Amino acid sequence: MKDLAPILLFVYNRPWHTKQTLEALSQNELADQSTLYIFCDGPKPDVSQVNSENIATTRQVIREKQWTKNVIIYENETNRGLADSIVKGVTEVINKHGKVIVLEDDIVTSKGFLKYMNDALDFYNGEEQVMHISGYWFPVKDNNPPLPDTFFYRSTSCWGWGTWKRAWDKMETDAPLLRKKLADIPGGMKQFSMNNSSDHLQQLERNISGEIHTWAVKWYASVFINKGLCLHPNISLANNIGFDNSGVNCNTEDSGQYYWNELASYIPVNKIELSESKLAIKYITKFYRRNYPFILHQMKKLVPSGLKEVIKKNFLGKPSLYGKNSLSYLKYYPRYKETTITLMGKETKIADSASFLFMHKEIFKKDIFKFNTTDKTPYIIDAGANIGLATLYFKKLYPESKVVAFEPDPKIYRILEHNIKSWELSNVVLVNKALSDKESFVSFFSEGADGGRINGDENGTSTIQVPTVSLRNYLDNQPVVNFLKIDIEGAEIEVLNDIRNSLQHTKMIFVEYHSFANKPQRLEDVINTLTANNFRIYINAPGLSPENPFQSVPVISGMDMQLNIYGIKNDYQNS
The missing domain is CATH 3.40.50.150 (Vaccinia Virus protein VP39)
Incomplete structure (x- = not known):
């Protein structure tokens, strides 16, 4: 039998999101053959009654069904926070199994997600330069010429991903050290932030200042510094449903609409050249510059309100979710978001x-x-x-x-x-x-x-x-x-x-x-x-x-x- 990668799911206090994630996961091909580790973070010292109930309900939700062949549950009595929970959880399981597939409680997947992830983890297991497998790809409008079924580019993605112990051993959590190593690379800062189009560098700086405490940008920086490649599908196999202010790092801006995809049922994994796709960099740079929330944030401070709407309508290219199939879109649309x-x-x-x-x-x-x-x-x-x-x-x-x-x-x-x-x-x-x-x-x-x-x-x-x-x-x-x-x-x-x-x-x-x-x-x-x-x-x-x-x-x-x-x-x- 094929040696399938264990799945890690990190949950906290979002029962509705957790259930959507688990329902989608359970419908995956290979779910009935997979082992699922669920890590439940504990309450904060000043937890409110509502949050306490949500934590308890989330822990009931994960026990509602046999979501995969084997389900192993870990429950923290105290709150570690998402970043520390993921780093510790991934390290524990990857040291035991050698590879992992990672989900958070707001990631819904298509039925072919697990097959794609396992196929890719097996195919590139011996390729040291390949450090990360992503199940998510941005809904870029540019697709002429089209990207191949799979391609490499420099950035990781935390919305449904996988890796190996050989790569995760290079994970560096010291943000100031990562910042220094990036500065030592000629042109490293610009390349790291996708030709100055993304906010990755700002995320790292905010970790250094203590404004935020996250893990994903540190993983990306670790891969980037080690000249790693990240495999991506040309059509996403995962979506994030957490843009409703219920999560740690997702706000109530319109970000969710920028990142929403029609999911592929499956993406085949075949041999491709071990080099970064220049076309992918071109497309993602244009995507970030069109939709990057930092631009909207700065625009709100500098531009009169009437002109903002004109700019958003005519130049930001915000895709619409609400056509004739709007009810089906709403199934995974973030909660409490008008x-x-x-x-x-x-x-x-x-x-x-x-x-x-x-x-x-x-x-x-x-x-x-x-x-x-x-x-x-x-x-x-x-x-x-x-x-x-x-x-x-x-x-x-x-x-x-x-x-x-x-x-x-x-x-x-x-x-x-x-x-x-x-x-x-x-x-x-x-x-x-x-x-x-x-x-x-x-x-x-x-x-x-x-x-x-x-x-x-x-x-x-x-x-x-x-x-x-x-x-x-x-x-x-x-x-x-x-x-x-x-x-x-x-x-x-x-x-x-x-x-x-x-x-x-x-x-x-x-x-x-x-x-x-x-x-x-x-x-x-x-x-x-x-x-x-x-x-x-x-x-x-x-x-x-x-x-x-x-x-x-x-x-x-x-x-x-x-x-x-x-x-x-x-x-x-x-x-």
Whole structure:
């Protein structure tokens, strides 16, 4: 049997990213024959409750499946940081196996990634000059003449890579020493920074000053100083989904769009000349100069705002992710990063890719809110409207309906307003308030997606004060409420108790029940309120629901279970 390289995955506190990475990896050819080492970094001394939960959930995610043939998990009790974790982890495993394939928790791979990496590691095993195998290549627009299937150039890539012990033994982590050795090479500084087009030298300088502590630029410098070659595919086999401010070294700028690829299913590895591709250097230099974020940063400081937009639009060549296949792009689009797509032919803003895809599937694919009525102008309440998908669904279902939509989060409400206008929906009333049992103000945790909630335990800049209103005001004076949807992230118990005597005219009700870990479960309050109002109840668990609660219970955003509860008035159901 072929001696496959072990895979190393470094994770910390990003359960969603980790799961995308593992799901993609598990679908790789050779995954069922490979050994996977997962290194879990530990909490920092001042860890917040949210981060503590995310660390715990990430450690549950990695145990959800047998992702590869063998899975070996290491969990740190304290925080090492990404740079030290990778250097130490790679060193430990490579000393044992002689070669490695390395992933971080935000790298999704195509099905042929492992085969390409193993083929390349085997093919160039004896070539001392070849020090690094990359599974990623930039989405360069220039491809005339085209690059060959594989090629060499000077730079490493940390987004899905591999190497051998013989090369890793030359890894130097002393940034000042690396800087000195680069300066000793004639023209070394310019060559290292891709003809002064990239920020590699600045990264090294920032490591020296202590501003950052990273490993990748030190690995690149080590390879460069040793005149190493790095193999790259002409079409990427990996993408980075971490440009959402959730990672250590990825920000919320538009960088993710510059580096996004349509992935190759596989790239063959054949014999090529052991020399750097001048064409690759030409293309990557142009790419960096076109898209290099440092340029945008400097431009923001020097150029008037109106001119910035003209320059970005006409000269920076920023590729668009949002064509007719925008939903498929969103599958790996960074979380909590606002963007615009086309939905049903209309411009639609979204706040978060993952929650949008889940809601879109539930609402438009599964039709969970589809209901029947003979009323031509049904009255519908959308409590917890988020960006408006349910409201849009209701208006498509019954164009003459009146919809009252509540959304307390100011940031999400702004998107909701935009979408309602863009979708050209009429007879929709928007209310920028949280639902409660009285008119007042409450602390509200603005999560940035579909998980904003009142009465949260979170502290910090994401907790704000929002006004409240009672839902009774919108029920008592209505002769008929055809459909009442309540999805308000844990406030449903308080609101249902408040409207217990106001549901006599409501025909159908949907409640998303939320069970918070380490807090009393009050499911019976929901059941009692609905049965007391003559509703026939149906329940399912489409989202967060532990499959093996006797073994482990995942906790996401403080919750250990969610239920969809459907209520239909008995007299309405039998009519």
